[in-house]
Amino acid sequence: MSEILTAQSSVLVTGPTSFLGYHVTKCLNKRGIRPRVLVPQGTDTSALQDLNVEIFEGTVEDETSLRAACEKINTVFHLSFLVGLSKALENQMREFNVGGTRRLLDVAANAGITQAVITSSSLAVGVNRNPQALDETADWDTHHFDLVYALTRRQAEQEALARSSPGFSVIAVNPSFTMGPEDYVGAPANKLLQAVAAGKLPVVFTVGFGCLDVRDFAEGMLLAAERGRPGQRYLLNGHNVMVEELLKQVASIAGVKPPRWHLPIWVAHVIVAILNTAKTITGKPPSITRDTLQILGRYAWYDTTRAQQELGWKPRPLRETLEDTLNWLSQNKTQRS
Secondary structure (H helix, E strand, C coil), X not given: CCCCCCCCCCEEEECCCCHHHHHHHHHHHHCXXXXXXXXXXXXXXXXXXXXXXXXXXXXXXXXXXXXXXXXXXXXXXXXXXXXXXXXXXXHHHHHHHHHHHHHHHHHHHHXXXXXXXXXXXXXXXXXXXXXXXXXXXXXXXXXXXXXXXXXXXXXXXHHHHHCCEXXXXXXXXXECEEECCCCCCCCHHHHHHHHHHCCCCCEECCCEXXXXXXXXXXXXXXXXXXXXXXXXXEEECCEEEEHHHHHHHHHHHHCCCCCCEECCHHHHHXXXXXXXXXXXXXXXXXXXXXXXXXXXXXEECECCHHHHHHHCCCCCCHHHHHHHHHHHHHHCCCCCC
């Protein structure tokens, strides 16, 4: 059952040192809440030093630590997931992302926790081949995205929502391409913006992205806990743009020239083939795989009508996000890992 989050709320956050987890934790602090945060032993917690948290050592892979972490908790925000592009990581991601979510929710339900909000992904909804935004009801068979990471996040979401019951509310939040300031881990979207601002991205391919401010994401997570319907998913997405349009805005703010060349998709396949050949020589995995090329020529655009109407959620202007992000990245070059 949803409830208003107040300073008296007992909250557990998994993955608090991640980009998304950090901002959810900070958003809870703004509500006067000091959450318990689950952190694996040996994790660098320096990003949390200015936040008011109760650090609890443990991981979603260990049921014993989960049982202890869930004691006297009412609400769980689950943001602990492995991100990877390589198919070689499939078993590891499936065990952590799916198995970890399953383990956490089973322990939470047995501990008497009343609600859990899990972070899924917009990729779990699908990616359109047409320039139209998808909503939460999109047909997976039509819009499926076969990247292993997306498949594990989708499976984790499906299993989580299936566990929702009258006494244990489970809600999923599906963020799009998330960017923003206070990034202590190097989020992929922020790395893209940084490369453009540094003039290190001369080419662009055809692809549509939904862009989301991480601060709006965090607020959406809390709103989902307070107003969301049990067993439902909520897409969070700020603005649907073509990547060329996005990078032009970034270049304009940074005072640099935008990427000059718009290359056909087949060129990307050639480049990846070369990188994979180099892998056999160097032994180092390529940063881009064949699976990731599925996104080219498609549109990761999303409709957030459900979140806006049911949660009262509203994203900020894209330019504000880009300006704040670039400013933070410029001022904190030495702080990022």
